[in-house]
Amino acid sequence: MNCDYCEIVEKGEKLFEDDKLVVALSPVPASLGHVLVIPKEHFTILEQIPDFIAGHLFNVTNTVSTSVFETLRVHGINIIIENGISAGQRIAHFAINIVPRSENDGLGFNWTPKKFDDEEMSTVELQLKEQTDTIGGFEKEEKKALTVDDAHETIPTNEDDYMLKQLNRLP
């Protein structure tokens, strides 16, 4: 396994680190101060990342981008995630790009608006709505996962239970 970002996580030069992620300068920066927020675990795309790690990644991104903005005194910040090869992802390890921007820096992350007629837009709306119906369980899911984990340690195993019952039965 040779993953450039796993390498950074393991032995690269880091700006910040906690138990879930590292923050490092991009080895191929778009501008001076281009920073990456990388989860320590090797996830390829956003969809693989557990909700609570995704949330944490974003929070750190927010803090770091504020720091970059204030420290380097740039004019703006772009936060870009290339999720999938079609989106320009070059390294198979999820990362959030924090790209400092200055006026007239020539970095055009811009698009010419496309036009779709109302029918097409409505179809897309319906298609998406069908899939978004199920969104909303994540917070509960995450907390449930945690409590189950906690409970796992305290709840006696079936075997203990059985033995306890047996004990209680003793006259």
Added chain:
Amino acid sequence: MVTEEELSQMSPEEIAEFQKQNCVFCQIASGKVPSKTVYSDEESIAVLDINPAAKGHILLMPKEHFSVMPQLPEELAEHLFMVCKSLSQAALKALNCKGTTIFIANGVAAGQKAPHFMIHIIPRNDDDGLSMEIPSKSFPKKDMEAVGAILKKVLAKKQKVDAEVVKEEKAEPAKVKKTKTKDSSKKKKASNKKKGSSKKEAKKEKFDLDDITKVLGD
């Protein structure tokens, strides 16, 4: 309409209120302006962009008015990003696209066009002709090292100040209690609460501007 002069006499709060009332995305969020809503919950709403980069281009935004990302409360930011993840997944499934670009513009120089924070979720396909690629450049090693050193210092300082803020918060109610292992327990608490206080702290802290001018001057 409000004239320049009236605007200049407004207090910051009044200007914020004025911005809110005139924010088209707030009106979309409240339903006053019709939109193609693909998802909505108590805190956030996702609509189709009327000037899309691709079919299915989604704008995810908080219902409450925030101009830029640093203003977002921690919990809301987390929530938004979890929704963002789900929406990206929904787009992949519903539209059969091969990837998504998730894009946030903070500041006019970064391409922000409306004073309401939002996350763009753009469905992507091979050869879709969108030039969203992040260019790879190289900068003098000296500059990279200098920027790295400053950012490292700032982030470490931020973390330290956060820890101190938490220490103070913790010290007040629990003055009587004196534990032997106070160091380790405080550190734990600090890391938990770290980001909650980071915003307060960000305002408090004055960065070492001399360091930066040195770099920029080079």
